[in-house]
Amino acid sequence: MANRILDVKNLKIDFHTYAGEVKAIRDVSFHLDEGETLAIVGESGSGKSVTTRSIIGLLAKNSQIMGGQILFHGKDLLKISEKEWQQIRGNQIAMIFQDPMTSLDPTMKIGQQIAEPLIKHKGASKKEAWAKALEMMKAVGISNAEERINQYPHQFSGGMRQRIVIAIALICEPEILLADEPTTALDVTVQAEILDLMKDLQKRVKTSIIFITHDLGVVAGMADRVNVMYAGEFLEKGTVDEIFYNPQHPYTWGLINSMPTLTSEKLESIPGTPPDLLDPPKGDPFAPRNKYAMKIDAQMKPPFFKVSETHQAATWLLHPDAPKVTPPDEIVRRWEHYKELQAADED
Structure with a gap:
């Protein structure tokens, strides 16, 4: 069994603004095992960077942690002093920021x-x-x-x-490396070199990585597991293969559909905008942008439904009584390709 070094439980973070309280992180839970790479993906403003900054104690002054735990080897980082942080930050937990300059x-x-x-x-x-x-x-x-x-x-x-x-x-x-969009400002060739470098150094140093990105293409060759984030909460969690080849949440479908491929003639965008977190929706936060949304999506937040031992998604489409919908063509094509690969491996 993998050795778990980080366990984030029911994390809630608010931001105090002139307009009111922004519910930036809303009941987020996840874990990190020794030596693995966990990717957190989502659009800008989904809460990815705020989540990682809380792990290293670098939240903005107008933020407040409203609940939860961040357990590092069982020790709650939300309860330690700044002096203790100075021993951990840059030593046991380090961070790569988006803009090196x-x-x-x-x-x-x-x-x-x-x-x-x-x-x-x-x-x-x-x-x-x-x-x-x-x-x-x-x-x-x-x-x-x-x-x-x-x-x-x-x-x-x-x-x-x-x-x-x-x-x-x-x-x-360090035991944990937090990489916040570390290749966004770089061209594609340099980006590939940096990602290869990080994977090589990870093996040498034996560090665990939380990789923050909005680019699912980067995640494919980098991560072991993927958590999909939207409006301050996770909508889907799974291994990299499960998220890429068998995604279950319509938001994940939208992210994958917006990725350029060798055969794509045009890029598909996700219509609409994320919800206002000054007044978060009570149902599925993606419902207003989801063409598959049902009445219940606006009324009640869906729980996580189990797809496999390592895969779960918070969408009412997985409820036994939900109508069956056909995912977008690109998602179906990926699933068929994956099944072909699995059959070839068995042969």
């Missing part, structure tokens, strides 16, 4: 920024820390590391800066 200090040499966590958390001498920083720069694929260790962030390209941010995050060999 705003994550780096423009006045400090790169070597100093990579070495600093070792000096602070591990008590390494400056000489030891710089030697390790040089080693890590080479590990993340920065050429001429001996020369470039004394350069500043503005002297690196966007892809190289992201490699530096990854080096800083992994220098202390």
Whole structure:
């Protein structure tokens, strides 16, 4: 049985605004096992980044945790002091942010920024820390590391800066790495290189990753499990194969339909906009945008229905009494392709 290192239970987070209380995270639960990659996917504003920032204690000042637990090796991170956070943050739990330029200090040499966590958390001498920083720069694929260790962030390209941010995050060999849209600002070629680098370093450092993205295409080659997030809550959870080949929630269908493929002639968009979380809907939050929605979707929030031991979705379409609907053609095609692959493996 996998060793569970993180367990988030019934997390609720509000934001205080001039307009009122925004229910940003609404009763979210999930877990992370040792050595695995969990992807959290969804549109912008769905609550992905807020969820991960709560795990590392970096929520905005106008936020308030209204309930729940974040258990790291059984210890509730919501109850620890800032001094305890300083021992954990960057050491046992580290984070890669979306924009590397705003994550780096423009006045400090790169070597100093990579070495600093070792000096602070591990008590390494400056000489030891710089030697390790040089080693890590080479590990993340920065050429001429001996020369470039004394350069500043503005002297690196966007892809190289992201490699530096990854080096800083992994220098202390954290148990959990939170990656918040780490490749969004990069072109496709550099994006693929960074993802390969993260997977390679994950094996070496044996860290667990929570990968935040709106791009399901990135998730396919990166994640072990996927949680689909919308309007501050999860609508579907499963292994990467289950979410890609046998999705059950209409929102997941919409996300997959909006992915470009080699055969797609046009991109399908999801009509409508997410709900106003100042006044969250009482039923399925996706109902107003869901052409398969039933009357009950607007009246009552659906529970999670079990699809398999590892797959569950919160949609009334899975209720035994619900009418049978045919998913979009792309979803049906993926499921048929998956069954063909499974049959070929059995042969």
